[in-house]
Amino acid sequence: MQVFVTGASGWIGSAAVDELLADGHAVTALARSDAAASALEAKGIRVQRGDLEDLPGLRRGAEAADAVLHFANNDRSTPAAPDAAERAAVQTIGEALAGSNRPFLLASGVAGLVSGRPATEDDPSPHHGPDTMRGGSENLALGFVERGVHTVSLRFSPTVHGAFDRGFISTIAAVARERGVSGYPGDGTNRWAAVHRSDAARLVARALAKAPAGARVHAVAEEGVPTREIAEALGRALDLPVASIAPDDVAGHFGWIGGFFGMDLAATSTATQRLLGWMPTGPTLVEDIDAGGLRPPPCRAAPADHPLGRSRGGRPQLNDT
Known part of the structure; x- marks a missing residue:
């Protein structure tokens, strides 16, 4: 597949694209800086210059891809209303993929879902709307399943070490x-x-290959x-x-x-391990x-x-x- 990736030079994104390349996928990555672009190109990744504020660029990247992986929601370079910017980016990608049944994998987290017990994959995100954490992007992205987008939420542990x-x-x-x-x-x-970074990266590749539309998977070891x-x-x-x-x-x-x-x-990952055949090592x-x-x-x-x-x-x- 031709995969468009935001946040490909980040902590998890950089490990995930290595897994994608190893699986034979072609990767196009969004890069804001010269340093990021050079590092990505050295891996054999095609670079598209831009950032999350470049909504036309995000649309072009998504429309040209067979799948989109969005890791850049922790980019600290976005403006004063970054939760709204994240929501706009997810909205743009979702609109570009609508009706195509192409995969859209969104980075999220297991934290803040419940209190008093470990979070599970069945726990929906409580965040809705542009003024909530990440602009309610997980619920927004999952809402595109009804519009023909193969959305999967990648929920990472609070520490990916x-x-x-x-x-x-x-x-x-x-x-x-x-x-x-x-x-x-x-x-x-x-x-x-x-979760160890290598296990998180393997989970991303496995989720791209196997996770059904609407799934919430937990990168938890x-x-x-x-x-x-x-x-x-x-x-x-x-x-x-x-x-x-x-x-x-x-x-x-x-x-x-x-x-x-x-x-x-x-948080637990029992359902994720069963669904994807993923085992942290x-x-x-x-x-x-x-x-x-x-x-x-x-x-x-x-x-x-x-x-x-x-x-x-x-x-x-x-x-x-």
Whole structure:
């Protein structure tokens, strides 16, 4: 297939396009910068210059493709109303594919779906409309199934980890280095679902080949890793003491990431594994940290072009896309 990909130079997108190329697909990728374009072209990927604000360009890319994979919904370069911009991008892609039954795979997340239990594939997103997280893009995209689009929601764990990690865990590690202590919120029993980057990329390729229209698939290998275990592993890796951070002090200690390091973000992938025949095989999160493969960013505040910089509209996007 000829696959059009947004966010192909991102943390998950770059691994996913490698899987697509290995499967024999031809890839055209949206690229905003010269550096991204050069890196993509070096892989043998055709580059279309532009960004999510270039709606005519998105339409052209989608219309020319046999399938569309949209990973760029965490791009921090979008304007002051990025949730609305994300919604406009999804609307444009959906309109371009309407009536074609071509696949449209949208990156989303498992976080924020439910409280008090692990999220499952049966849990619908509570976000509707342009003023909600990601502009309600998952529900918008799934709505195009009724208009002849083969939409699949790719829900990623809040941490997609791997060597030279650029995601949430590297940011938490940077806080630990700055503070001189590897902290965890409260009693550290709240959990984060996790998946290795290689497993997430394989899931994307498998979903493109096998997922039915309207499916919600979960890139989850570990249902929930307690934040205390995460902090203890970071403490070992960084040779730092480990300590509980009182709930009232979490925001001040961790900064922008503290708001959801204290959340319970557990999820399952039982239905996804059964549906796609996908089985995670990569290292666990703690194994990754213990192996020394995580490289924390140089400063506590993520820069504008970092995948985990400030969220759109001030809200975290809650996955490492």
